[in-house]
Amino acid sequence: MDLLRISTAGSVDDGKSTLIGRLLYDTDALTKEQEALIEKKTAEKGLADLDFSVITDGLIAEREQGITIDVAHIYFSTNKRKFIIADSPGHVEYTRNMVTGASNAEVSIILIDARKGLLEQSYRHFFISQLLRLHTVVFCINKMDLVDYSEDVFLKIAADIQRMTASFEHSNPNIEIIPISSLKGDNVVNHSSNTAWYQGETLNSVLHQIESEQDIVTAFRMDVQNVLHVQNNEFVDYRGYSGRVASGTITLGDEVMVYPSQKNAIVTEIRKDINLLENAATGDSVSISLDREIDISRGSIITKNNEAIPITEKSIKAKLVWLEEDQAAIGSKFLLQAGSKTVQVRLEQIHAIIPPENPSNLQEASSLKLNDIAITSLKLASPIFLDHYAVNKNNGAFILINPRTNNTCAVGFVE
Structure with missing residues (x-):
């Protein structure tokens, strides 16, 4: 039974937690205790529909603030496949959490509120999925029940999504667009009579049909x-x-x-x-x-010996996602770690900052600050034999460590 790793992304209150809970509930992946907890919390809140968000919004801080603020990993399986879902927050200030949540994923589920359509965060989420070279992106247009299951609303947002994905250079993922209501269960696991105009697959069907990256051949x-x-x-x-x-x-x-x-x-x-x-x-x-x-x-x-050789140079070009509060200036020194390999590096150049909401509008910068995504050049003390991330994801990523604090300050992808 193969394993599929999934990341979820969406803006605040787009319904990620409810979607995950609904998916687990309708596939019979919850324990009796979890089902009882859902029913108990639903009754306490006086809600008409089951409150599935309690499955993922389990931290005390989350309950107090009413939002998801960390990356939660949910493990479940059906009789055909195993899944790991990384549920990360959608707020712009938690870009680093989104990258962390999606770093080991093969598929991204991006939620869009049917009432709001595409937001700036939607562009950010899609950009991150492409930065990480996820081969499939599933757009779930959620809360269709709040727009009376309108086909016109769905088609307009679907057209906006297609324009957005086409505008990203070097972007060629498999795109799925599904109208759903995670609260009511429409098209999550079971087809809905409320969207008779939709002839596509349910979310559950799509997730079972996606090819795992483990089946993709790469160099040893x-x-x-x-x-x-x-x-x-x-x-x-x-x-x-x-x-x-x-x-x-x-x-x-x-x-x-x-x-x-x-x-x-x-x-x-x-x-x-x-x-x-x-x-x-x-x-x-x-x-x-x-x-x-x-x-x-x-x-x-x-x-x-008969396969592609790794990079042997002492200088590499890489995209960096800056994760630390402290800013990084040109000339700053760090430790680069990839697997068991560690080497000293210097930030030689910041070519540009990439705004995820408009990646073609590159911006100049002399330093990196929290949540920045930048194209950089790094000078290594010795070669570390990585691959281009686009060619081999498993040997093309690394982290930078602040030698003063020992904190992870960036994640990088070799260009």
Whole structure:
């Protein structure tokens, strides 16, 4: 049973929490205790419709303010697929939370209030989905019950969405547009007679049909986390290189190239715990043995010899999302971390700030402030062997760490 990672986005009160609760409720993914909690809270509030938002709005601060203020991860499954939903806030000041919530997602669900249509936040949410190269974006035009399930309202907003997505350069995701009412349940899991004019799929059907990114072939990359040298009765002079396969596949007999040494070797053994394997794939944590000794240490990266090579330069161009209150000036120094690799870097240049609401209107800047999204150049103390994010997401992203506070101050994507 494959896994699909989903992020949700929407402006304040667009109904994300209610949608997630409705999706779980109508797919029978809630426990009896959760269903009882929904009924209890609904009765306490004197509402006519079930209050599904209590499933995700569980923090005390959320209840006090009546809004979702953090990233919540919801795990559920049907008889055909497993899902992880990252529910992040929609406020502009929480851009960093949106990026965090969507960073591991494959699909974005963007909610649009049928009464309001597209807002500036809608552009921001779509921009972030494209910054993270999510291959499918599902626009749910919510609260159709409040516009009398009007087909004209739906068609107008759908046309606005199509114009917005067409205006983004290098944007080519799969787009789905669905009229729903998360409160009433229309077109979330079950087709609605209230929208007889809509002949498309329900949200649940779309989510079950989307291809997982795990099925997309990319170059083999394995980040070495530990070098194992074991000498005992069971393992005689055993040497292995353990880590997680970031992307691609590896098979016994494959010829690999190791960076930074750029030496070749043949894979003689793939081991997971005590089990010997014929091959390993994306996400597997394994130990690999080679036919000869090579200079390999923590932070080295193993690639296949016949596949695309990673970036070997000491300068990279990257999009940064600034996450820290403290501003960053040109010349500031940080630690760049990607997997087990860490290197000192300097912010060489800020080419432009990208306003997500209008990405073509690039703005000049001499510093980065909280929630800024910028095109930058970074100077590395040594190569770190990443890939272009557009080519290999699993080996094309990194974080910047403030060496003074040890806080994560930015997330970056190699251009």
